[in-house]
Amino acid sequence: MNKNKFNKLIVLSILVALASILSYFDTYICSLIPMGILRYKLGLANIVIMVILYNYDFKSAIFSVVVKSIIVGLFFGATGLITFILSLSGSMLSLIGMYCFKKLLPKSNFTPIIGLIGGFLHPVGQIIGAILIYGFKDFFASSMITAPIMLILGIITGIIVGYTTKLINKRLENKFN
Numbered sequence: 001m002n003k004n005k006f007n008k009l010i011v012l013s014i015l016v017a018l019a020s021i022l023s024y025f026d027t028y029i030c031s032l033i034p035m036g037i038l039r040y041k042l043g044l045a046n047i048v049i050m051v052i053l054y055n056y057d058f059k060s061a062i063f064s065v066v067v068k069s070i071i072v073g074l075f076f077g078a079t080g081l082i083t084f085i086l087s088l089s090g091s092m093l094s095l096i097g098m099y100c101f102k103k104l105l106p107k108s109n110f111t112p113i114i115g116l117i118g119g120f121l122h123p124v125g126q127i128i129g130a131i132l133i134y135g136f137k138d139f140f141a142s143s144m145i146t147a148p149i150m151l152i153l154g155i156i157t158g159i160i161v162g163y164t165t166k167l168i169n170k171r172l173e174n175k176f177n
Helices: 003-030 044-055 058-075 077-104 108-134 136-143 146-172
Strands: none
Touching: 003 044, 003 058, 044 058, 044 077, 044 108, 044 146, 058 077, 077 108, 108 146
């Protein structure tokens, strides 16, 4: 393994660890506000995923999302499989949406908009995951009110995540390469 690949692996490992810690911290903070089957999270880990998306390739971002989801699933023991499925489904849909819009809007001025897209798609992915786990009937009965709230909060926090990512990327300016 050459030096550049090794350095990239080290930096990605640190970023995935940071994303996992932020996701755990986010879950802890938001567990104080129960919202039915689904639990809302602020999306702090998405800041790290967006930094990876902007500074590395799409493959590295996918790898980071999968590893972060596995680690976060392991944090939660018995409910870890459900946490893993919800985390992975939300994160993957969010990442794919952000990647597509990043290709359409390549300038860094659009980072908050791309964050908004990710913030909206993350709960959509979690809703899809919850429907697969619990079935539509059970999901619909318990989450009729919480799902729209999650979508609205996702948009708001997505903009904040995108803006934060923009500030971080401005500070980093090619430090990863």
